[in-house]
Amino acid sequence: MRELDLRAIEDILDGATTLGTGGGGDPARGLAMVQAQLEAGRRFIMVDPDELDDDVLACSPYFTGSTAPVPPEREARFAALPRVTEPEPYLAMRALEKGLGEQIAATVSIEYGGMNTAAALAVAARAGIPVLDADAAGRAVPDLQFSTYYVYGQRIDPIGLATRFGETMVLEGVPDDFRAEDIVRAVAVASGGMVATADHPTRGRDLKNGAVIKGALSYAEKVGRAKREAIAAGQDPIAATLAAGGGYLVFEGLVAQDPSWEDRGGFLFGEMNITGTGEFLGSNYLIWYKNENIISWRDGVVDITVPDLICVLEKGTGRPINNPRARKGMEVDVLAFPAPREWRTPRGLEILVPRFFGFDCDWQPVEKKFQGR
Amino acid sequence: MRELALQELEDILVGCAIFGTGGGGSLERGLQTVRQDAAAGKTVRLATLSDLADATLVVSPYYAGSVSPLSPEQIKAYEHLPRIPDEPPLVAARALAAYLQAPIGAVLATELGGGNTATALSTAAHLGVPVLDADPAGRAVPELIHSTLYLGGISITPLAVANQFGDVAVIQKVANDGRAEALVRAMAVVSQNHVGVADHPAPARDLRGKVVEGAISQAERVGAALRRARAEGTDPVAAVCRAGGGYRLFTGVVSEAWWKDEAGFTVGEIGVRGTGADTGSNYRLRFKNEHMVSWRDGAIDVTVPDLICLLDARTGEPVLNPAAREGQEVAIIGFPAPAAWRTQKGLAIFGPGYVGVNRPYTPIEEGRESA
Numbered sequence: 001m002r003e004l005d006l007r008a009i010e011d012i013l014d015g016a017t018t019l020g021t022g023g024g025g026d027p028a029r030g031l032a033m034v035q036a037q038l039e040a041g042r043r044f045i046m047v048d049p050d051e052l053d054d055d056v057l058a059c060s061p062y063f064t065g066s067t068a069p070v071p072p073e074r075e076a077r078f079a080a081l082p083r084v085t086e087p088e089p090y091l092a093m094r095a096l097e098k099g100l101g102e103q104i105a106a107t108v109s110i111e112y113g114g115m116n117t118a119a120a121l122a123v124a125a126r127a128g129i130p131v132l133d134a135d136a137a138g139r140a141v142p143d144l145q146f147s148t149y150y151v152y153g154q155r156i157d158p159i160g161l162a163t164r165f166g167e168t169m170v171l172e173g174v175p176d177d178f179r180a181e182d183i184v185r186a187v188a189v190a191s192g193g194m195v196a197t198a199d200h201p202t203r204g205r206d207l208k209n210g211a212v213i214k215g216a217l218s219y220a221e222k223v224g225r226a227k228r229e230a231i232a233a234g235q236d237p238i239a240a241t242l243a244a245g246g247g248y249l250v251f252e253g254l255v256a257q258d259p260s261w262e263d264r265g266g267f268l269f270g271e272m273n274i275t276g277t278g279e280f281l282g283s284n285y286l287i288w289y290k291n292e293n294i295i296s297w298r299d300g301v302v303d304i305t306v307p308d309l310i311c312v313l314e315k316g317t318g319r320p321i322n323n324p325r326a327r328k329g330m331e332v333d334v335l336a337f338p339a340p341r342e343w344r345t346p347r348g349l350e351i352l353v354p355r356f357f358g359f360d361c362d363w364q365p366v367e368k369k370f371q372g373r
Numbered sequence: 374m375r376e377l378a379l380q381e382l383e384d385i386l387v388g389c390a391i392f393g394t395g396g397g398g399s400l401e402r403g404l405q406t407v408r409q410d411a412a413a414g415k416t417v418r419l420a421t422l423s424d425l426a427d428a429t430l431v432v433s434p435y436y437a438g439s440v441s442p443l444s445p446e447q448i449k450a451y452e453h454l455p456r457i458p459d460e461p462p463l464v465a466a467r468a469l470a471a472y473l474q475a476p477i478g479a480v481l482a483t484e485l486g487g488g489n490t491a492t493a494l495s496t497a498a499h500l501g502v503p504v505l506d507a508d509p510a511g512r513a514v515p516e517l518i519h520s521t522l523y524l525g526g527i528s529i530t531p532l533a534v535a536n537q538f539g540d541v542a543v544i545q546k547v548a549n550d551g552r553a554e555a556l557v558r559a560m561a562v563v564s565q566n567h568v569g570v571a572d573h574p575a576p577a578r579d580l581r582g583k584v585v586e587g588a589i590s591q592a593e594r595v596g597a598a599l600r601r602a603r604a605e606g607t608d609p610v611a612a613v614c615r616a617g618g619g620y621r622l623f624t625g626v627v628s629e630a631w632w633k634d635e636a637g638f639t640v641g642e643i644g645v646r647g648t649g650a651d652t653g654s655n656y657r658l659r660f661k662n663e664h665m666v667s668w669r670d671g672a673i674d675v676t677v678p679d680l681i682c683l684l685d686a687r688t689g690e691p692v693l694n695p696a697a698r699e700g701q702e703v704a705i706i707g708f709p710a711p712a713a714w715r716t717q718k719g720l721a722i723f724g725p726g727y728v729g730v731n732r733p734y735t736p737i738e739e740g741r742e743s744a
Contacts, residue, residue: 081548081549081552082548095545098545099472099543163548165548165552166546166548167544167546167547167548167552167556168544168545168546169542169543169544169545169556170472170542170543170545171540171541171542172540172541172542173535173539173540173541174539174540175454175455175538175539175540179454179538179540182563183540183542183559183560183563185563186559186560186562186563187556187559187560189559190555190556190558190559191555191556
């Protein structure tokens with residue numbers, strides 16, 4: 001058990017955003033959510049899954065939806081509705097508890113991301129329960145079924161949902177995670193693009209035995225801290241990130257144009273084009289994303305794919321670029337990290353692969369590709 | 374409290390289809406439902422509000438969703454999913470009871486309609502509880518907020534939504550009834566446009582004065598009168614008017630009928646050329662699922678909340694939207710709306726203004742002699 005101070009939280013969130021593969025929600029909103037709890041005097045306690053009792057129940061509170069900016073005409077439809085002051089994922093967790101008739105004892109980050117990792121932290125602090133040193137993806141992911149819970153075989157439901165208008169519901173009986181995805185996404189679309197979700201109520205014994213990636217928040221903290229310390233010492237934050245996370249520099253260059261994207265079916269779809277500089281001069285790089293970076297091509301040849309991580313950072317500052325916020329002329333580095341081993345199991349590779357997104361190619365481990373490079 | 378025989382159930386549904394003013398769901402399917410239930414040995418009891426103990430939990434089960442056809446892509450997306458044996462409104466009612474940790478003691482029809490009232494009758498039969506001799510509209514209505522429960526401040530939540538795949542959602546709290554509808558529709562969009570809902574859970578004591586009492590037996594009287602007139606070979610339209618306290622508004626032949634799907638509503642118009650006493654005149658109906666307003670020779674005749682009903686002139690059977698066909702011989706009759714709709718609050722949400730008619734509401738009985 002460990003109490004997290006603001007610096008530790010910031011390191012975790014920066015690491016999670018860095019490893020968030022372009023998605024995982026808006027880090028500014030995530031940080032604001034955490035700060036509101038700190039200002040209210042609430043404490044952030046992180047525990048290892050192995051410290052849990054077998055019979056306690058944890059869940060993952062987070063936001064589902066598109067990270068695309070909401071057009072004003074769509075927002076106008078909701079103008080007359082009340083807004084909540086509590087963090088919505090906290091209300092989603094309370095809705096889940098009401099549906100379960102049982103209290104939740106800890107939260108688990110559903111994915112790495114500036115907002116969704118922050119949601120797990122803020123909800124835990126608000127409820128006075130610990131957050132687990134764990135994550136259910138070890139990256140950010142676009143669809144609900146992409147979690148280590150799924151790989152482990154843990155049911156996703158019942159699911160608590162809360163809108164920013166204070167509306168709550170509990171969903172259960174879904175035949176599988178794909179159905180849950182369809183329904184939750186539809187609720188998000190009907191609620192202005194986002195809905196808070198609290199899902200995968202899971203017992204301590206399963207959390208210890210593989211339902212989630214243990215030590216994942218410490219790992220994110222290590223990456224965030226290495227970057228922060230490098231900047232303070234006047235060193236290259238990208239190099240520090242690569243060393244701390246065990247990643248590869250796969251490209252560097254200038255963003256070739258403002259990214260083209262669209263908000264479709266509750267997801268953000270888009271592409272980022274990068275023109276090579278330095279040792280990559282004369283090459284170009286293309287990244288396709290569905291909320292998160294899914295697949296990349298160097299000079300038209302497939303380079304990195306899911307489940308491995310494709311992360312774009314601003315050169316010099318090491319600031320992670322969230323989709324779709326790259327701008328023409330930005331100097332960026334593209335980093336790749338090996339996916340956590342849970343994704344490399346047969347069941348993991350049944351779902352989080354390029355073919356799910358309609359690409360006719362198979363995953364090649366990033367480290368194989370870079371052997372000897 | 375009395376047990377309803379199949380004949381009585383059918384009379385009720387025929388009457389409900391007439392009071393459905395063109396909407397309220399398929400009478401044919403409704404009749405099929407109660408016949409199947411009867412064949413399976415299920416029985417339905419009809420209870421008045423005063424038959425129920427104060428604390429008896431009452432809920433309204435119904436189907437929601439759009440009638441728009443599915444694309445082949447959508448059909449394929451649902452192919453691999455499991456199907457559950459029970460009807461979604463029944464599943465929703467059970468889920469709501471489980472959430473509230475209280476047994477359901479009675480069912481309230483969500484409106485009068487050949488299909489929607491049948492859902493209430495069938496759900497009551499399967500739950501083994503009575504159906505209330507009441508409804509929250511006294512007719513069929515196009516939107517969820519068109520309900521005397523809404524006017525009476527009975528909360529629509531918690532409400533349960535279920536589909537045929539086994540997915541069940543309990544909506545605990547909503548910002549307003551419009552949002553409840555939006556969230557139910559969101560669920561319908563990913564459920565082949567077809568979900569069962571159970572909403573407005575309330576103890577019987579809270580419903581007093583907030584529902585249209587006697588609505589089901591009134592429908593039964595009208596349905597029975599129509600059946601008898603047809604058996605005896607007397608004028609079925611006159612029999613319906615007499616039994617329901619209504620007015621014959623027009624008789625003629627459909628000269629024009631069109632409709633379209635507009636944001637999930639069936640919207641259209643029916644033109645009728647007068648025959649018999651109405652020769653030389655024409656009549657026009659506009660509907661949004663249900664008939665909303667009518668014109669006689671270009672002048673407004675009747676508007677919501679009063680009931681405008683289109684019947685086949687020979688059989689007296691209700692013509693549901695959008696089934697009217699050119700050349701069809703029809704009679705148009707009207708009934709006064711229940712008192713709750715004629716209050717200031719009722720007219721504010723379901724008066725002439727709802728359909729863009731910019732004039733004060735004139736009750737149907739003004740300047741007319743009853744049948």
